[in-house]
Amino acid sequence: MPVYNSFYLVDQKIDPRLLQIRGPIIPVEVGVPAKVVEIWTHEGKTIPKPITGFALLDTGASISAVDREAFETLGIPPVGKTNVATPSGSAEQLVYPARFGFPGTTLPEISYDSILGSVLGTQGIVALLGRDVLCRMVVTFNGPAGLVTIAY
Numbered sequence: 797m798p799v800y801n802s803f804y805l806v807d808q809k810i811d812p813r814l815l816q817i818r819g820p821i822i823p824v825e826v827g828v829p830a831k832v833v834e835i836w837t838h839e840g841k842t843i844p845k846p847i848t849g850f851a852l853l854d855t856g857a858s859i860s861a862v863d864r865e866a867f868e869t870l871g872i873p874p875v876g877k878t879n880v881a882t883p884s885g886s887a888e889q890l891v892y893p894a895r896f897g898f899p900g901t902t903l904p905e906i907s908y909d910s911i912l913g914s915v916l917g918t919q920g921i922v923a924l925l926g927r928d929v930l931c932r933m934v935v936t937f938n939g940p941a942g943l944v945t946i947a948y
Contacts, residue, residue: 797947798902804942812942820937820944824851824923826862828870829895829907844870849922857926861912866922867892903948
């Protein structure tokens with residue numbers, strides 16, 4: 797079972813306050829999913845490099861999301877719309893197919909047919925991993941130790 801540990805360090809010392817400030821994050825790359833790669837390759841299109849950054853683990857989100865600008869940069873067209881309940885009320889958002897990779901970890905890639913396109917860049921993240929992804933993982937949030945452990 798692949799395991800990833802994330803310690804929150806300041807000056808090489810564990811600082812649990814960072815876990816509170818940043819939240820449980822993991823390195824992520826968002827890329828074109830295999831189904832779309834196959835179609836684009838057949839059409840002779842160039843496959844763009846994945847977008848890298850951080851993903852926030854969010855147990856309050858039922859569906860994962862990726863920053864809309866990442867989808868625009870990758871050239872992935874939306875495949876539909878869905879209504880989403882947010883803290884500000886209900887909103888309609890576009891959904892896209894996407895592939896998540898986790899660079900610097902041993903966690904496997906995951907592809908999805910329907911990921912929300914949201915405004916996330918202002919929060920310093922490229923993706924938000926909701927329960928649709930987290931339900932495949934074991935996640936331990938150890939606040940006092942400033943440690944998040946993810947196993948897949």
